[in-house]
Amino acid sequence: MKKRIIAGNWKMYKTSSEAKDLVHGILNGMKEMNLPADREVLVFPPVIHVKEVHEMAKGSKLSVGVQNMYFEAEGAFTGEVSPKMVKDAGAKYILIGHSERRHIFKESDELLNKKVKAAYDNDLIPMLCIGELLEEYEAGKTNEVCKKQLVEGLKDITADQAKKLTVAYEPVWAIGTGKVATPEIAESVQKYVRSVLADMFGQDIADLIPILYGGSAKPDNAAGLLSQPNVDGLLIGGACLKADSFLAIAKL
Numbered sequence: 001m002k003k004r005i006i007a008g009n010w011k012m013y014k015t016s017s018e019a020k021d022l023v024h025g026i027l028n029g030m031k032e033m034n035l036p037a038d039r040e041v042l043v044f045p046p047v048i049h050v051k052e053v054h055e056m057a058k059g060s061k062l063s064v065g066v067q068n069m070y071f072e073a074e075g076a077f078t079g080e081v082s083p084k085m086v087k088d089a090g091a092k093y094i095l096i097g098h099s100e101r102r103h104i105f106k107e108s109d110e111l112l113n114k115k116v117k118a119a120y121d122n123d124l125i126p127m128l129c130i131g132e133l134l135e136e137y138e139a140g141k142t143n144e145v146c147k148k149q150l151v152e153g154l155k156d157i158t159a160d161q162a163k164k165l166t167v168a169y170e171p172v173w174a175i176g177t178g179k180v181a182t183p184e185i186a187e188s189v190q191k192y193v194r195s196v197l198a199d200m201f202g203q204d205i206a207d208l209i210p211i212l213y214g215g216s217a218k219p220d221n222a223a224g225l226l227s228q229p230n231v232d233g234l235l236i237g238g239a240c241l242k243a244d245s246f247l248a249i250a251k252l
């Protein structure tokens, strides 16, 4: 069964006490909701809060992920965290290749491919983020950019591993700008993304891979996006920082 994943990427927001308040709010709200069996609610807090959020979420249906990691097992890599540390902190998912990692921190597809492999080696579920810049969108290069990011980011990944893959399409021009992609744009790109995944891993496996949309998703536009056949969930930035707006989307 393909899941609908509603994920919140907290980015670099929330102190420890703010994180606790937000998780309390989410957990309390989730208790009152009758979430369908196919629904997964997931948060990506800053790495420093992950263990605590994991402890708080134990016994609930809230999953936890980490926003970034390095691919090496251990070593002299100041400032980085290893896949094993991420797993040890209680993370189930690892976000790989968020546009802010690609464009601010200059992470290449080659590096991201190493991180995807490290995720599988450590029993973490990779959520590979892809998406085009505004100038690429305006030049009609969206599909080409997404295909390259998929093919290079998932190089040497087996069909069996791909059964556990998740993908998030986040057009860079829609992130934090309030300019959400229309449901039709999201559907058209995500249908294409699924066809690329089908070429790589076979249609049956591609049909199982949740493809999320991200970029200015909010309670008032989420239903339209989620009504599309190839939009299997949302990766939410701004609107996930308050329990009310995050839960309003999670319960749709």
Ligand code: 13P
Pocket (backbone or CB within 6 Å): 009, 098, 170, 174, 175, 176, 177, 178, 214, 215, 216, 217, 235, 236, 237, 238, 239
């Ligand atoms: P916004 O929802 O704030 O546009 O952020 C989207 C995002 O980058 C989620 O990873």
